[in-house]
Amino acid sequence: MPVESKTVEAAFDDPRRELSGEKVQRIVDAMRHCVAERGIAGATFEHVSREAGVSRGLLHYYFGTKERLLIEVLRNDAETRIAMLDEPLAAAKTVNDVIAVLVSGAEEVLREDPGFYVILYELFTAGRQNPDIQAELAELYHRSRQHVAGVLRQKEVEGVLSLRFDAESVVTYMFAAADGGALQRLTDPERDYSATVATGTEVARFLLTSG
Numbered sequence: 001m002p003v004e005s006k007t008v009e010a011a012f013d014d015p016r017r018e019l020s021g022e023k024v025q026r027i028v029d030a031m032r033h034c035v036a037e038r039g040i041a042g043a044t045f046e047h048v049s050r051e052a053g054v055s056r057g058l059l060h061y062y063f064g065t066k067e068r069l070l071i072e073v074l075r076n077d078a079e080t081r082i083a084m085l086d087e088p089l090a091a092a093k094t095v096n097d098v099i100a101v102l103v104s105g106a107e108e109v110l111r112e113d114p115g116f117y118v119i120l121y122e123l124f125t126a127g128r129q130n131p132d133i134q135a136e137l138a139e140l141y142h143r144s145r146q147h148v149a150g151v152l153r154q155k156e157v158e159g160v161l162s163l164r165f166d167a168e169s170v171v172t173y174m175f176a177a178a179d180g181g182a183l184q185r186l187t188d189p190e191r192d193y194s195a196t197v198a199t200g201t202e203v204a205r206f207l208l209t210s211g
Contacts, residue, residue: 067123107197
């Protein structure tokens with residue numbers, strides 16, 4: 001079966017090829033569930049394949065490595081959560097509305113899906129040794145920044161806000177604050193962070209109102 005073998009090798013060599021279909025989504029969902037239940041180390045291809053109801057060979061065919069599957073989970077979650085901001089941001093009439101949407105979105109991730117950050121930090125660590133993973137993670141951040149920055153530019157055109165700096169720099173800072181804050185909150189979940197959230201809200205107001 002040399003032709004089939006060559007096809008599989010090509011799949012491994014092209015980590016950016018389009019992944020779609022019901023089986024791929026089942027695999028991604030299964031990996032997310034396994035990470036939530038077992039942690040990164042315990043979420044093996046064996047467990048994921050059993051959860052998804054597919055063969056381990058299919059996981060290797062689509063993703064090649066566990067890290068690439070984790071990247072797909074992170075990409076899927078990030079795109080879903082950013083897309084969920086689009087409608088409420090489009091409806092925002094004041095800068096306070098915009099800030100409320102951004103803050104509530106970040107709080108929801110921490111409350112409902114802290115595994116998102118667990119996977120993010122795991123991939124960052126893996127990317128220190130693997131340039132391909134680092135590049136994939138960088139591309140994911142790039143696309144997310146561009147999307148949210150585009151929304152903020154549109155709200156500025158509508159007169160809802162007035163950016164103090166260029167949109168992508170503002171979004172970069174906001175993402176950095178959210179990621180760093182999440183790390184501290186997951187590390188020390190018993191601490192009261194309400195004053196920290198209030199501080200971040202005022203910083204966001206400063207960045208979104210130049211007048």
